Amino acid sequence: EEPLLQSGGGLVQPGGSLRLSCAASRFTFSSFYAMSWIRQAPGKGLQWVSTLTFDAGVTYYADSVKGRFTISRDNSENTLYLQMNNLRAEDTAVHYCVGYRYGASYRGLSWGQGTLVTVSS
Amino acid sequence: DIVMTQSPLSLPVTPGEPASISCKASQSLLHSNGYNCLDWYLQRPGQSPQLLIYLGSNRASGVPDRFSGSGSGTDFTLKISRVEAEDVGVYYCMQVRQTPLTFGGGTKVEI
Numbered sequence: 001e002e003p004l005l006q007s008g009g010g011l012v013q014p015g016g017s018l019r020l021s022c023a024a025s026r027f028t029f030s031s032f033y034a035m036s037w038i039r040q041a042p043g044k045g046l047q048w049v050s051t052l053t054f055d056a057g058v059t060y061y062a063d064s065v066k067g068r069f070t071i072s073r074d075n076s077e078n079t080l081y082l083q084m085n086n087l088r089a090e091d092t093a094v095h096y097c098v099g100y101r102y103g104a105s106y107r108g109l110s111w112g113q114g115t116l117v118t119v120s121s
Numbered sequence: 122d123i124v125m126t127q128s129p130l131s132l133p134v135t136p137g138e139p140a141s142i143s144c145k146a147s148q149s150l151l152h153s154n155g156y157n158c159l160d161w162y163l164q165r166p167g168q169s170p171q172l173l174i175y176l177g178s179n180r181a182s183g184v185p186d187r188f189s190g191s192g193s194g195t196d197f198t199l200k201i202s203r204v205e206a207e208d209v210g211v212y213y214c215m216q217v218r219q220t221p222l223t224f225g226g227g228t229k230v231e232i
Contacts (some may be wrong), residue, residue, distance in 0.1 A: 046170065046213055046224040060220045074155060096169060097134075102219065108160050108175035 002028055003041045004097055009115035016087050016119070022080040022097030022112050029078035037071065037082045039093035040114075049095070050082065052093035064090075123216050127225030134230055140201040142228045144214035149194045150177075158170070158218035160201045161190055164227075165210040173212075174199065201206050206232060 008020040022035070037049040050071040051060045059071050068084040080097055094116050098109040122148040127152045142161075145224055157177030162170035172181040174190035177197060187202040194231045201208060214225040 040220070042184050045227045046215070048221040048223065051222070062221065103154055104156075104218070106156070106176060108172035108181055109162075109170075109217075111169040111171075114169050 004028075004063070004099060004112035006095075006097055006108060006115045009095065009117045011118045011120065012087055014088060014119055017085045018087065018117060019054050019081070020080075020082040020084070020095055020097070020115055020117070024078050024080075025060040026078050028099070028110070029075075031101060031105075032099040033105075035080045035097060035099045035111075037069075037080075037095055039091075039095045039117075041090075042054065042095040044093075048091075052080070077120055083116070087117070089119050091117060092119050093117060122222055123149050123150070123223050125214055125216055125223050125225040126215055127212075127227060127228050129228060130226070132228055132230045134186050134201075134204040134232060136206055136232065140204050140208075140230065142199045142212055142214075142230075144192075144197045144199070146195045146197075146216055146218075148218070150197075150216050150218045151194050151217060155167050157197070158216055159190075159192070159197050160215045160217060161197050162189075162213045162215060163208075164213065170213060204230075204232075 003024045005023045009032045009063045022119050034053045036051040072081045094114040096114045097112040128143045159177045161174040164170040165197045178190045180203045189200050191198050211229050213227050
């Protein structure tokens, strides 16, 4: 399976915005049941951020990002996005995109390479 | 949310010796389809997590057979039959039974 390729991220001031992207091949993208964003603050564990289910288009957000982050996809570009607004220092983390199938087709999470978001003045 | 609790936090190992990590879920991870919705991942420094075991006991493609997963419901175990130097890193269990996906706090394995 081809890997997920992430882009975006970088250094931003508190209150600023960034958009993360996660691209896949058409075959890989269409095989997923859902895709999510997971982040890892420096020296910390893994924390779920958001999920988008591909069948019903339902979105879910962690309470810490609700109202500030938006997950979306572009089927024509086979790309998942995370629009991050009103960023805070506590959003500083490596952000990973993941994709996964459902039920008997499930084979674990497929991970992107991660992209660092640093929120600092 | 389902809370995942791993132990131990740190695991010193000796090459050639076995090792074991425990993961407990606050709710049953057994789906009505018969699968236990529990994965194990290894994260080496500076890398993305790597899948080891999915659905409780299925070894991912390319994962050495010294790794095995067992358990059902709320109690799960990852075993390494003979630890090798390349096995060092942080191991995470993760439940995919329901959204949000939740992870154990991690077990740092070091030689």
